[in-house]
Amino acid sequence: MAEIKLTINGKECTAPAGRTILQAAERNGIHIPKLCYLEGIHQYGACRICVVEQISPPAKNLQASCMVEARNGMVIETNNAKVQEARKTMYELLLSNHDKKCLTCARNQDCEFQALGRELGVEESPYEGERDLRPIDVSESLTRDPNKCILCRRCVSVCNKIQTTSILTAENRGFQTVITPAFGLPIGNTACTYCGQCVVVCPVGALKETSHKDRVLRAINDPNKHVVVQPAPAVRVGIGECFGLPAGTCETGKLAAALHRMGFDDVFDTNWGADLTILEEGTEFLERFRAVLSGGVATLPMMTSCSPGWIQFIEHNYPEHLENLSTCKSPHQMFGAVVKSYYAKKLGKKPEDMYVVSIMPCTAKKMEAARDEFIHDGRPDVDLVLTTRELVDMIREAGIRFSELEPESPDLPFGLGSGAAVIYGVTGGVAEAVVRYCLPDKSKNALRAVSVTNLRGTDGIREVVLPLEGQELRIAIVNGLANARELLRRIDAGEVSYHLIEVMSCQGGCVGGAGQPYGLTAAKRKRGAGLYESDSTALFKRAEKNPIVTNLLAEYGEERCHELLHVSYL
Numbered sequence: 001m002a003e004i005k006l007t008i009n010g011k012e013c014t015a016p017a018g019r020t021i022l023q024a025a026e027r028n029g030i031h032i033p034k035l036c037y038l039e040g041i042h043q044y045g046a047c048r049i050c051v052v053e054q055i056s057p058p059a060k061n062l063q064a065s066c067m068v069e070a071r072n073g074m075v076i077e078t079n080n081a082k083v084q085e086a087r088k089t090m091y092e093l094l095l096s097n098h099d100k101k102c103l104t105c106a107r108n109q110d111c112e113f114q115a116l117g118r119e120l121g122v123e124e125s126p127y128e129g130e131r132d133l134r135p136i137d138v139s140e141s142l143t144r145d146p147n148k149c150i151l152c153r154r155c156v157s158v159c160n161k162i163q164t165t166s167i168l169t170a171e172n173r174g175f176q177t178v179i180t181p182a183f184g185l186p187i188g189n190t191a192c193t194y195c196g197q198c199v200v201v202c203p204v205g206a207l208k209e210t211s212h213k214d215r216v217l218r219a220i221n222d223p224n225k226h227v228v229v230q231p232a233p234a235v236r237v238g239i240g241e242c243f244g245l246p247a248g249t250c251e252t253g254k255l256a257a258a259l260h261r262m263g264f265d266d267v268f269d270t271n272w273g274a275d276l277t278i279l280e281e282g283t284e285f286l287e288r289f290r291a292v293l294s295g296g297v298a299t300l301p302m303m304t305s306c307s308p309g310w311i312q313f314i315e316h317n318y319p320e321h322l323e324n325l326s327t328c329k330s331p332h333q334m335f336g337a338v339v340k341s342y343y344a345k346k347l348g349k350k351p352e353d354m355y356v357v358s359i360m361p362c363t364a365k366k367m368e369a370a371r372d373e374f375i376h377d378g379r380p381d382v383d384l385v386l387t388t389r390e391l392v393d394m395i396r397e398a399g400i401r402f403s404e405l406e407p408e409s410p411d412l413p414f415g416l417g418s419g420a421a422v423i424y425g426v427t428g429g430v431a432e433a434v435v436r437y438c439l440p441d442k443s444k445n446a447l448r449a450v451s452v453t454n455l456r457g458t459d460g461i462r463e464v465v466l467p468l469e470g471q472e473l474r475i476a477i478v479n480g481l482a483n484a485r486e487l488l489r490r491i492d493a494g495e496v497s498y499h500l501i502e503v504m505s506c507q508g509g510c511v512g513g514a515g516q517p518y519g520l521t522a523a524k525r526k527r528g529a530g531l532y533e534s535d536s537t538a539l540f541k542r543a544e545k546n547p548i549v550t551n552l553l554a555e556y557g558e559e560r561c562h563e564l565l566h567v568s569y570l
Contacts, residue, residue, distance in 0.1 A: 006074040021065040021076055022050055032078050033087060035116055036152035037066045038201060041161060046153050048090045049116065053077040062086055088120050096127035097175075098204070099147040105205045106389075110518055112203035113150060134178065139187045141194035141210055141366040146178050148206035155179060155198035155207055162507070163481040165313065167192045179206075191316040193481065195309035195505045196363030196514025209363045209515060212384045213394055219355045219383070220263045226349055228339050229264040230332060230414075231255055231359035233271060234425035234510035235388050237530035238361060241517040242392040243402040248526030250534050253407020256415075258395050259359075260408060269410045270358065271417020273335030274424045274433070277306070278543035279553065280565050281328045281430075282437035289499055293471060299323045301476075301491075301498040304430050306330045308368035309505030311569060313481050318488055324501075327566040329381070331424065332358040332365065333374050335414070336381030337564045342552060343414070351379055358385045361425070361513030364505065373567045387515025413548045419538030421546075426528040427479035427509035428455045428462065431502040435475070436542050438468060447541055456532070458508060458525065461487055463496075479504040479512075 002017045008030050015024035020043070025032050036047040045064035052065045056075035062083065065076075077083060095117070102108050117123075137144040151170070156179060159168045167181050167190050181190045199207045219225050240249040252269075259267040284302065291298035305311060305326040314321055329337065336358070340351040358365060368374070369382040386394070395402055409415060420436050423429030432455045436447060454462045455475070460483035464475040476498045478484050484503050490496045506512045511527035535541070544550060553561055 004070060004072040006070055006072065006076065008076045009078055015070055019070050021052060021054075021063065021068050021070045021074075024070040025065065025076075025078060030078060032065050033116060033119055034066060035112065035150075035203060036154060038154055038157070041201070042152075042154050042157035043067060044153055044157070046151060047094065049087055051083060051086050051090075053080060053083055084120075088122055091117060091120050091122050092125045092127055094150045095122065095125040096129065097131060098150060099145075101148075105148070106208045106211075107203075107205035107518075111205065132176070137186050138210055139192075139194070139367070140370045141363045142187055142192070142196060142199065143208050143210045144180075144187060145206050145208075146180065148204050149179050150204055150206070151177055151179065152203060153179065154201040154203065158197050158201050161482065163193065163195055163197055163505075164485050165191060165193055165195075165481065168198065191312075193309040193312040193316075193505060194364040194367045195481065197506065199363060199514045200518065209387050209390065210366060211390060212366065212386055213390050215384055216357055216386060216394070219357070222355075224353060225355040226265045226347065226353055227263075227355045227357060228266045228268060228343075229259050229357045229359065230268045230270045230273065230335050231259070231391075232332065232361055232425060232510065233274065233422050233531055233534075234361040234513060234516065234527065235359050235391070237425070237511065237527040237534075238388050238516045238523075239392060239402075241519065241523065242389070245403060246526070247519070247523040248528075248530035248533075250530045251402075252534075253409070254402060254405045256410045257405040257408040258400050258402055261400055261405075262394065262398055264357070266411050266414075268335070268339075268414035269417050270332050270335060271421035271424075272414040272546070272548065273331035273333075273338075274421035275418050275543035275546040275549045276334050276338070276552070276565065277328055277331045277424075278418075278420055278433045278437055279549060280334075280561070281326050282434045282543075284326055284328060285434060285500060286438055289468070289473075293469070301501045302326055303501045304503060305569075306424070306430055307503060307505045308362070308364040308371075309481070310484065310503045312364070312367070313484065313505065315569065317485070321488065322569050325569055327568060329374070329565055329567050330365075330368065331421075332360065332385075333368065333381050334565050336369075336374075336383075337376075338414075338552065340379065340381065341564060342556065351377075356382045356384075358382050359388065359391050360385050361388050361510045361516045362506070363387060363514045365515075373569070388513075388517060389515060392517070416546060416548055417538075418543050418546055419535035419541040420543050422531050422534045422538060425510040426531050427504050427507075428457065428477045428502065429509065429531070430504075431455055431464075431475055431477050431500060433543065434500065435466065435473075437544060438473075439466075440469070442542060458528075460507075463498075473500070474498045476501045478502065479509055480507045481505055 013028040034050040045067040051062040134146040288298040336356040420433035462477040508524035512524040
């Protein structure tokens with residue numbers, strides 16, 4: 001690619017042709033403040049914080065560096081007095097229409113807008129005037145506060161481009177502009193998948209998960225409730241980031257210790273539920289696969305059903321494919337059903353006395369737990385869901401010094417999980433776990449060969465062909481809903497055909513869920529690597545080696561297990 005030469009702040013710089021001034025500056029180690037910009041996702045120039053002065057060829061006005069292409073011979077100033085004054089003015093104008101309730105904000109001290117103010121040296125806004133106070137929109141999973149919104153439109157771009165759900169848009173003009181679902185509808189009345197990726201990119205906390213912290217505390221302090229908690233695999237490789245530990249560090253032991261100190265009656269592990277799911281999902285897939293091979297009737301491809309955002313997406317957009325979904329509940333929902341039946345009976349307690357809390361990397365899990373399909377006799381399988389961030393808040397509020405905790409083990413009998421369960425938290429992990437269960441050769445060499453295929457990786461759509469029972473097993477692995485939409489287009493057009501499809505709503509899988517510590521691609525990759533490292537050191541690699549799972553299935557029998565662990569979305 002041809003390179004151009006330009007001068008930035010008196011420094012001779014080079015950059016590939018076609019790059020913006022912002023990209024050219026960053027390539028040469030020159031920092032330009034920005035707010036609304038997200039490379040490859042949102043280059044809109046809405047905030048104007050990234051303005052620069054184009055000296056040559058002279059430009060009449062300051063230029064948004066994220067929007068203007070760098071050209072040969074340009075002379076740019078990024079931080080002179082004129083530019084600094086303009087940035088401060090733009091920031092102050094944004095601040096003037098912000099509610100400034102920083103101390104009670106979910107993003108306090110982790111706020112891009114706050115950090116930018118410190119960088120620009122802004123302490124207060126000199127602009128005061130009438131503000132429109134808009135109602136706060138609260139759904140089971142997400143809370144939208146338009147009074148905090150700075151109209152950067154990041155959420156609109158990620159909703160439209162990355163997830164292709166197109167729920168959010170900018171309505172009205174000028175001071176009346178608001179980011180909202182169409183016609184001002186509540187989020188709960190739209191086709192929102194609750195994936196929460198809008199929360200991830202919101203720089204100010206105008207979008208956040210709906211908090212369940214107070215309800216969890218009330219349950220813990222209720223002497224009539226036996227409160228069980230189960231953290232998901234992705235939580236253990238994410239939580240340490242909030243306490244100064246490297247991203248991807250697996251903190252299963254410290255996490256268990258913290259949960260014990262918070263007062264939960266039992267600290268179990270969603271990995272156990274994932275093992276249960278693998279056995280049920282693997283069995284279901286083999287039944288469908290063998291039926292088709294023998295000329296029987298079965299629906300293929302079978303699509304995974306662990307990601308609730310994906311379930312919402314297919315319900316709203318591709319209902320004709322609902323029969324392709326696995327009938328298996330997700331791991332934490334299976335776990336909840338077992339706790340309120342099998343485990344309650346073992347303890348001699350009534351199901352209504354059991355209270356199940358899931359710690360999830362996902363905002364959509366809150367919605368999933370409240371779905372009618374997972375409520376029996378008026379009782380949900382899972383009572384409440386906390387995100388990783390909510391748990392971090394509760395740990396701090398309890399005065400627990402996480403980084404200083406001595407590791408502890410999750411409680412038995414449901415604190416034991418396989419390596420296959422651990423990798424459920426990363427894209428490709430569900431498919432790999434099912435393949436480990438289905439392959440006839442389960443030697444270490446065979447499993448190692450499976451792990452180095454395209455089952456692992458971060459590409460949005462990956463295709464794998466493996467031998468199974470004398471046939472070619474065709475697998476597709478998808479992360480991100482835009483990629484799911486593209487794959488379904490190809491299937492419906494007859495361009496591709498598969499037997500098994502894994503879909504994760506979030507890029508990277510659960511490690512990139514909207515309930516995780518704020519961060520983009522680098523953290524996601526490290527979290528995924530942390531899960532694979534845990535798999536490599538696991539006591540056993542396959543779900544069917546978990547004795548507690550196999551004992552439960554044997555004790556309950558096929559009919560009862562199907563009643564507890566399966567569901568239909570048709």
